[in-house]
Amino acid sequence: MSSPITVPARAPTVGFVSLGCPKALTDSELILTQLRAEGYETSKSFAGADLVIVNTCGFIDDAVKESLDTIGEALAENGKVIVTGCLGAKTGDSGGNLVRQMHPSVLAVTGPHATQEVMDAVHQHVPKPHDPFVDLVPEARADFRGTAGIKLTPRHYAYLKISEGCNHRCTFCIIPSMRGDLVSRPIGDVLGEARALFESGVKELLVISQDTSAYGVDVKYRTGFFDGKPVKTRMLELCEQLATLAEPFGAWVRLHYVYPYPSVDEVLPLMAAGRVLPYLDVPFQHAHPAVLKRMKRPAYGEGGERNLERLTRWREICPQIVVRSTFIAGFPGETEEEFQTLLDFMREAQIDRAGCFAYSAVKGAAANDIPGMLPMELREERRARFMAVAEEVSIAKLQRRVGATMQVLVDSAPALGRKGGVGRSYADAPEIDGTVRLLPPEKASRTLKAGEFTRVRIVGTQGHDLIGQPV
Numbered sequence: 001m002s003s004p005i006t007v008p009a010r011a012p013t014v015g016f017v018s019l020g021c022p023k024a025l026t027d028s029e030l031i032l033t034q035l036r037a038e039g040y041e042t043s044k045s046f047a048g049a050d051l052v053i054v055n056t057c058g059f060i061d062d063a064v065k066e067s068l069d070t071i072g073e074a075l076a077e078n079g080k081v082i083v084t085g086c087l088g089a090k091t092g093d094s095g096g097n098l099v100r101q102m103h104p105s106v107l108a109v110t111g112p113h114a115t116q117e118v119m120d121a122v123h124q125h126v127p128k129p130h131d132p133f134v135d136l137v138p139e140a141r142a143d144f145r146g147t148a149g150i151k152l153t154p155r156h157y158a159y160l161k162i163s164e165g166c167n168h169r170c171t172f173c174i175i176p177s178m179r180g181d182l183v184s185r186p187i188g189d190v191l192g193e194a195r196a197l198f199e200s201g202v203k204e205l206l207v208i209s210q211d212t213s214a215y216g217v218d219v220k221y222r223t224g225f226f227d228g229k230p231v232k233t234r235m236l237e238l239c240e241q242l243a244t245l246a247e248p249f250g251a252w253v254r255l256h257y258v259y260p261y262p263s264v265d266e267v268l269p270l271m272a273a274g275r276v277l278p279y280l281d282v283p284f285q286h287a288h289p290a291v292l293k294r295m296k297r298p299a300y301g302e303g304g305e306r307n308l309e310r311l312t313r314w315r316e317i318c319p320q321i322v323v324r325s326t327f328i329a330g331f332p333g334e335t336e337e338e339f340q341t342l343l344d345f346m347r348e349a350q351i352d353r354a355g356c357f358a359y360s361a362v363k364g365a366a367a368n369d370i371p372g373m374l375p376m377e378l379r380e381e382r383r384a385r386f387m388a389v390a391e392e393v394s395i396a397k398l399q400r401r402v403g404a405t406m407q408v409l410v411d412s413a414p415a416l417g418r419k420g421g422v423g424r425s426y427a428d429a430p431e432i433d434g435t436v437r438l439l440p441p442e443k444a445s446r447t448l449k450a451g452e453f454t455r456v457r458i459v460g461t462q463g464h465d466l467i468g469q470p471v
């Protein structure tokens, strides 16, 4: 006798919106991975979903507005909304939670890095589907993507978050009040995730945190274990291990948010040897000691002079190093002379890739109480003057690459690259730097594919991009 066939009920669907920086993106990946592991389906649309999760950003006023608008849209179109992320940790004017104040009908609000709390709220409003096969699988870890994890980046690159929060208290920043003090992830978990990502086809791993050079400070560089071997929770050991894991896959490891501490010098030999990409994303923010002091930047007393010495040292150890940085123009109280120091630093430091914001007052930031807020037009004018110098430096450096042969990771190449494509060299991080525009290969038999490496001869420049001929 045949057993009766039961038609399974439709799997519950959760709409998901991810806003904000790469750190928020990795939180989204963890939540989506957990949802999938439990049998929920996900969609990008609000209508038709059983519930919507909005992962918000609360960093600058524009981001707050975008997040609040998205929550409003989700409520209007769906009605059942859970809010997570940085904005969820923000306080409103009346002292209560800002999101609840603006949108009282949301089902739940959590801060960032709160996969378990988000899942608890989901379970409460849309019960977990019962699947006898899924239910036999051991519980997925809420802080680990593993091999089956969901990534929101293209298949060939991934962000690897090594810690949460920050021990510094820069006066323009509200991240510590939203994400708390530094909490380093155990080194064994970080390396396990990196290996799983390489095994799943990732060719470029982007290490992110609020302060990568501070990795392990909170746990006093405790010795953890990976593959049964002891490894210290420290930036140098992390980089060495990541380089070893990346090597069999020929993959890249790129470091973001590194501070110019003397200890970073130890990582430079790994870059000179080509084991970690010779690329450092160092948020200098300013160069004048008095402004750095008002900003309460880490190691502020040292100022631009000391940072120039550090850059010189790094270039001695690894001449091919590319440095990216961000700066703030028009910080409260910034004099013309202080701003000139910043311009001089930019010229001398020869920063390859620089971004600059005109100072914008972030609600809740201590910098708002510093006397001498500059008019917006002046802040914008200084930003434009800074960018003119930065572009001059950057374009001159790009032009020096013409004639060189570089390895490029292809990001897109429709029709096997017959019409060319777009890629990046070690000097270009995705989303924030330039690209290498790829010409169609000269030989008809030569193809280009997204996610593969190719060698190109640099034949020209175009704005912030290089033009490369596959060889």
Ligand code: SF4
Pocket: 166, 167, 168, 169, 170, 173, 174, 175, 176, 210, 211
């Ligand atoms: S180092 Fe400063 S700017 Fe960066 S997250 Fe920490 S407090 Fe914010």
